[in-house]
Amino acid sequence: MAVQVKARLISNKKVGSYHHLIFAGDGIAAGVRPGHFAAVAVGEENSPMVLRRAFSIHKATEMTSRGSTIELIVSPHGPGTQWLVNQQEGSTIDVVAPLGKPFALPKTPANCLLVAGGYGSAPMVYLAQELLARGCSVDIVFGAGTESKLFDVLEAKRLARYFEITTDDGSAGTQGRVSDVIPKMMAKGQTEAIYACGPMPMLQSVAELAAKSNIVSQCAVEESMACGIGVCMTCVLPVIGDDGITRMVRSCTDGPIFRGDTIRWDEVGTVPDDCLGAPKVGGH
Amino acid sequence: MAVQVKARLISNKKVGSYHHLIFAGDGIAAGVRPGHFAAVAVGEENSPMVLRRAFSIHKATEMTSRGSTIELIVSPHGPGTQWLVNQQEGSTIDVVAPLGKPFALPKTPANCLLVAGGYGSAPMVYLAQELLARGCSVDIVFGAGTESKLFDVLEAKRLARYFEITTDDGSAGTQGRVSDVIPKMMAKGQTEAIYACGPMPMLQSVAELAAKSNIVSQCAVEESMACGIGVCMTCVLPVIGDDGITRMVRSCTDGPIFRGDTIRWDEVGTVPDDCLGAPKVGGH
Amino acid sequence: MTIVISTSLGNLKLAAPVLTASGCAAAGKELDQFFDITKIGGIVTKSIMLEARSGRPTPRMAETPSGMLNSIGLQGPGIDSFIEKDLAWLANRGATTVVSIAGNNVEEFGRLAGKLRDHPAVAGIEINISCPNVANRGLVFACNVGSATDVVTSVRRNVGPEMPLLAKLSPDVTDIVEIARAVRDAGANGVSVINTVLGMVIDQKTLKPVLGGRTGGLSGPAIRPVAVRCVYQIHAALPDLPILGMGGIRNGKDALEFIAAGASAISVGTATFGDPSAPMRIQNELTAEIESRGFESLKEVIGIAHEKESN
Amino acid sequence: MTIVISTSLGNLKLAAPVLTASGCAAAGKELDQFFDITKIGGIVTKSIMLEARSGRPTPRMAETPSGMLNSIGLQGPGIDSFIEKDLAWLANRGATTVVSIAGNNVEEFGRLAGKLRDHPAVAGIEINISCPNVANRGLVFACNVGSATDVVTSVRRNVGPEMPLLAKLSPDVTDIVEIARAVRDAGANGVSVINTVLGMVIDQKTLKPVLGGRTGGLSGPAIRPVAVRCVYQIHAALPDLPILGMGGIRNGKDALEFIAAGASAISVGTATFGDPSAPMRIQNELTAEIESRGFESLKEVIGIAHEKESN
Numbered sequence A, B: 001m002a003v004q005v006k007a008r009l010i011s012n013k014k015v016g017s018y019h020h021l022i023f024a025g026d027g028i029a030a031g032v033r034p035g036h037f038a039a040v041a042v043g044e045e046n047s048p049m050v051l052r053r054a055f056s057i058h059k060a061t062e063m064t065s066r067g068s069t070i071e072l073i074v075s076p077h078g079p080g081t082q083w084l085v086n087q088q089e090g091s092t093i094d095v096v097a098p099l100g101k102p103f104a105l106p107k108t109p110a111n112c113l114l115v116a117g118g119y120g121s122a123p124m125v126y127l128a129q130e131l132l133a134r135g136c137s138v139d140i141v142f143g144a145g146t147e148s149k150l151f152d153v154l155e156a157k158r159l160a161r162y163f164e165i166t167t168d169d170g171s172a173g174t175q176g177r178v179s180d181v182i183p184k185m186m187a188k189g190q191t192e193a194i195y196a197c198g199p200m201p202m203l204q205s206v207a208e209l210a211a212k213s214n215i216v217s218q219c220a221v222e223e224s225m226a227c228g229i230g231v232c233m234t235c236v237l238p239v240i241g242d243d244g245i246t247r248m249v250r251s252c253t254d255g256p257i258f259r260g261d262t263i264r265w266d267e268v269g270t271v272p273d274d275c276l277g278a279p280k281v282g283g284h
Numbered sequence C, D: 001m002t003i004v005i006s007t008s009l010g011n012l013k014l015a016a017p018v019l020t021a022s023g024c025a026a027a028g029k030e031l032d033q034f035f036d037i038t039k040i041g042g043i044v045t046k047s048i049m050l051e052a053r054s055g056r057p058t059p060r061m062a063e064t065p066s067g068m069l070n071s072i073g074l075q076g077p078g079i080d081s082f083i084e085k086d087l088a089w090l091a092n093r094g095a096t097t098v099v100s101i102a103g104n105n106v107e108e109f110g111r112l113a114g115k116l117r118d119h120p121a122v123a124g125i126e127i128n129i130s131c132p133n134v135a136n137r138g139l140v141f142a143c144n145v146g147s148a149t150d151v152v153t154s155v156r157r158n159v160g161p162e163m164p165l166l167a168k169l170s171p172d173v174t175d176i177v178e179i180a181r182a183v184r185d186a187g188a189n190g191v192s193v194i195n196t197v198l199g200m201v202i203d204q205k206t207l208k209p210v211l212g213g214r215t216g217g218l219s220g221p222a223i224r225p226v227a228v229r230c231v232y233q234i235h236a237a238l239p240d241l242p243i244l245g246m247g248g249i250r251n252g253k254d255a256l257e258f259i260a261a262g263a264s265a266i267s268v269g270t271a272t273f274g275d276p277s278a279p280m281r282i283q284n285e286l287t288a289e290i291e292s293r294g295f296e297s298l299k300e301v302i303g304i305a306h307e308k309e310s311n
């Protein structure tokens, strides 16, 4: 059950390449779980930007002195995110949260490996805390193009049993991609479940590594979204259902978290021929 | 010859219902005369507002320590002017100036009456100074809906030989319209020329009073403008030429100042049948 | 609000003038968490086809200046699943429901209508003959008097005389009045105006069309002047044909333009993506706008822009 | 810039790819104070008619979301005065000049063209068969294959085989490709795409249309996706027909979309109202965009969006 609130931006701090935003508003933190996201309206009144922007919820705090808050990590990219990171503390911004399905947590204690790429680390510390609270062990790998695009390293290091960093340019940790170090981590940590958030290619490699060792992976996908609440059908990707049938599924409501082995990774961005309702020859 | 400059907004002060804005930029004040106007770009990059806003130049100062400056008096009205008055000092705004034809000044000293409605007083003190410098006498009437919509009263009072104020609600000066007091002022001041800036109905009444006593009136009209520089043909009104022929004339380049007796006041907003190129029956 | 905002689209009676736009509210359920969907005029559901349909590949949208392009391609579960799940939910929720249908051919439209004929929850049917997101442009029945007529005739034959029918028109035609007249003559009780305008955006990196479907439908405030013009033209030519107006409506003032131009009710689409409570908010704003102008009912405003006009 | 930006529209050779849009630059003189008008591709002059013409009553414009409506109604001094004053100034200034002509009927188009036939300063003629601001919609020749053909045929007959002719098309048609094919077959060397989209805005106070002409032409970034789509459709169907692309171009990236979609050159209209140096700025930005992508000439980019496309 999501709420729409005119939230107050009570903090806007630059951290590396990103901005850490804290929003306060009534009920804004209610029912938030790791993996949920928020949809934020951007631009002034009558802005030419008519669509919301989606961001993983980094942290949610019920009723502090400043009211309930949620925190987002925003990477300035196009006009909407640029606008957002330029907002002054104290300004009012329309936020809808929580949205999507959160990460599924193990019923019994398990060895968990958390893998994040770039701002994909935004929800990871939050997730780690939940896992630890359930008696799970937590190992963490953060990857990024360069050091300034790593977020939450200290917190992650503090919580993790084993912790690794990779950067494409070697400016921090091991030079290379997260997939280079995951096998080692899995062996060392006897990983039973992998949680991943980041760019699609990274998610795919994580899902494949998990599949190889027959363990489950939970992947937070990032598809272009117009509404974030399930009414527009822009955010779909091909997902295999329990019945074995592939459907074009909304990542905003049925995701953004999917089991890695249910996503037709190679066909993301296409409509597989065997997908339910796929165009027949001469059809649409 | 107009220039386009990325000007710095070096001052933004609220005065009554209006904002007094000072812009600094290279060459921005060059060749400015009373009656010229400036066209200001509004909105952020990629703003949904694609057109400029026009404002009478209140004052122009060549090369001070802060560079050359022009000053505008802005009444917040729709989205563009709202945006403008909300800009912080120090922000950069694209300004084109000077535009239009200025007030024509008497060749020989004459008794001049200046009449302004609302923010129409913006160029009047500037005009008064020029007239005084040429040995003219200057009488002034300012009118407005209410006191807060009167601008530059003290300066005007200082420069004027005779000075009168009217407000619709009587909150300042005589209750009523400028046209109520103009005849008295004309008699007292032996007026030989009237200069007027304000709403069209006011200009029309001024022009008619001037015509009655066979003196010239110079009226600064306000037509909706898209470009301000003469390329779009949106700002036209029916004006009688020296050849006696009525044409739809661009107020941005051939105006905004027109001799009151050349404007077809009752037909503003229409195309008079006898206008050059007017639709013939069955025509366009 | 004390003024009367009830309205009607021919024999379709509406307690309030604002509906959702097809494809911008799914089947109402998601929006119900942001406002009480029974308090607006009604829910127009995503166009449904006979069979389940996957829609087009992603990316399916691109934001454009004051608008967006979409190429969803009529993704949906098919009419039977829709009736069983979505329509059942709407019926049980008590929302006024207009079901939008889309067929691959005239015969499919007829069969779709037949399945809805006796369903108590169906207040009316919107016939989507104007979806631009179909591989074969020939599928845009609204671009041709003949095919538009055939579709509406077939639907009318399958639902009997009582069912309120709205034909949804495309602005991408030379003469929208001609199409409106055709669908009216074929048995439509009213027209929904407008569907999206066909558009395209080229990607700055690949220099290829952004959308998986290459072209898409342009919606949002950018197209509002086009939509108002279409409503105005149709009302001027066919004053008795009820119009459900839509296209870029973002607030009460926008909605008022459509009512004044001749719409008896309006739909809110793209605005819902930016503000999930937009339909409810806009209905309240529209009511306030009408009241503030001294009218006692919405009906007084319908088509008022046409009365004794200057020139 | 080191890359080659010269281009051509059929037999009309252009040293640079950015022109002004008709009606958005008058006859070039006013813009010359903001940038050197001989440095851009050319000036397309305001559509000129045989006789002096007053145009429509004011208000003639309304700002809309990311766009504007205009209803100028082809105000102008008439062809003779235009040749004597405006064209003489352009000739003397040495600007590449494309003269836009508009007639009330087929015969007038022919006579207009005849008057320009032997004028040394005329690099080409743009035939405006698509102005929406005419009381009689029947006047929009571009809405009909027959009348579009007749106009272009008559113009061609009056100027001989050498004169570069561009036919300016309206997006307000069911099938713009059909019109493009017709004008090509009638002797046009290229097409100008697009003219404005017919629209309307209702005034919030009077609840009547804002514009004196009631309807007006929608321009600006709002319509860019529609314009890009039209260029793409025409280039896909008629790859050898040169296209002068326009509609909402505001910067170099926007211009690049049109070139990639199939335009050989572009015109800048409404953007000039917001930024009087827009044509020059956009030409520089476009050049930089092309260079930054590693191309050596603009020609390499023309129509590139069509090459070996995914799906």
Ligand SMILES: Cc1cc2nc3c(=O)[nH]c(=O)nc-3n(C[C@H](O)[C@H](O)[C@H](O)COP(=O)(O)OP(=O)(O)OC[C@H]3O[C@@H](n4cnc5c(N)ncnc54)[C@H](O)[C@@H]3O)c2cc1C
Binding pocket: A037, A051, A052, A053, A054, A055, A056, A057, A072, A073, A074, A075, A076, A077, A078, A079, A080, A081, A082, A119, A122, A221, A222, A223, A224, A225, A226, A256, C062, C063
């Ligand atoms: C579930 C989810 C979680 C996300 N979490 C974060 C996060 O924690 N931090 C962060 O910086 N970014 C995050 N993103 C990506 C973020 O939503 C986009 O970077 C942002 O929407 C781009 O907006 P823009 O104005 O910068 O770009 P524009 O290109 O101007 O966006 C235009 C439109 O496209 C959509 N869009 C464009 N790119 C994306 C994208 N990658 N994903 C979704 N929609 C997109 C926007 O929503 C908007 O509607 C997340 C995306 C999703 C789907």
Ligand SMILES: Cc1cc2nc3c(=O)[nH]c(=O)nc-3n(C[C@H](O)[C@H](O)[C@H](O)COP(=O)(O)OP(=O)(O)OC[C@H]3O[C@@H](n4cnc5c(N)ncnc54)[C@H](O)[C@@H]3O)c2cc1C
Binding pocket: B037, B051, B052, B053, B054, B055, B056, B057, B072, B073, B074, B075, B076, B077, B078, B079, B080, B081, B082, B119, B122, B221, B222, B223, B224, B225, B226, B256, D062, D063
């Ligand atoms: C020569 C001239 C001098 C002016 N001097 C002043 C001044 O000193 N102080 C001041 O406050 N205002 C002045 N105005 C009026 C001012 O230009 C408008 O109030 C302003 O453009 C409205 O913009 P908006 O965004 O508030 O309204 P909007 O309605 O959003 O404007 C939309 C469009 O319509 C045009 N427009 C709307 N109203 C007017 C209008 N009354 N005149 C011209 N264009 C209009 C705008 O330029 C814009 O393109 C002057 C106008 C002209 C023509």
Ligand SMILES: Cc1cc2nc3c(=O)[nH]c(=O)nc-3n(C[C@H](O)[C@H](O)[C@H](O)COP(=O)(O)O)c2cc1C
Binding pocket: A232, C021, C022, C023, C024, C046, C047, C070, C072, C074, C100, C128, C131, C168, C194, C195, C196, C217, C218, C219, C220, C221, C246, C247, C248, C249, C267, C268, C269, C270, C271
């Ligand atoms: C994402 C999206 C999906 C749409 N799907 C449909 C549809 O399935 N059937 C239909 O008739 N119209 C559909 N439309 C068109 C809208 O119903 C509406 O006619 C159009 O978007 C203009 O209104 P708006 O500007 O308020 O969105 C869709 C529009 C959008 C943006």
Ligand SMILES: Cc1cc2nc3c(=O)[nH]c(=O)nc-3n(C[C@H](O)[C@H](O)[C@H](O)COP(=O)(O)O)c2cc1C
Binding pocket: B232, D021, D022, D023, D024, D046, D047, D070, D072, D074, D100, D128, D131, D168, D194, D195, D196, D217, D218, D219, D220, D221, D246, D247, D248, D249, D267, D268, D269, D270, D271
């Ligand atoms: C104020 C105005 C006047 C115009 N006059 C003409 C004209 O006389 N002839 C013509 O062919 N097009 C005319 N147009 C259309 C433009 O040339 C151009 O096709 C259209 O505006 C789209 O481009 P833009 O979005 O860059 O303005 C006019 C457009 C505007 C805004």
Ligand code: FES
Binding pocket: A224, A225, A226, A227, A228, A229, A230, A231, A232, A233, A234, A235, A236, A250, A251, A252, A253
């Ligand atoms: S973003 Fe609209 S349905 Fe997912």
Ligand code: FES
Binding pocket: B224, B225, B226, B227, B228, B229, B230, B231, B232, B233, B234, B235, B236, B250, B251, B252, B253
């Ligand atoms: S405002 Fe454009 S010509 Fe006057």
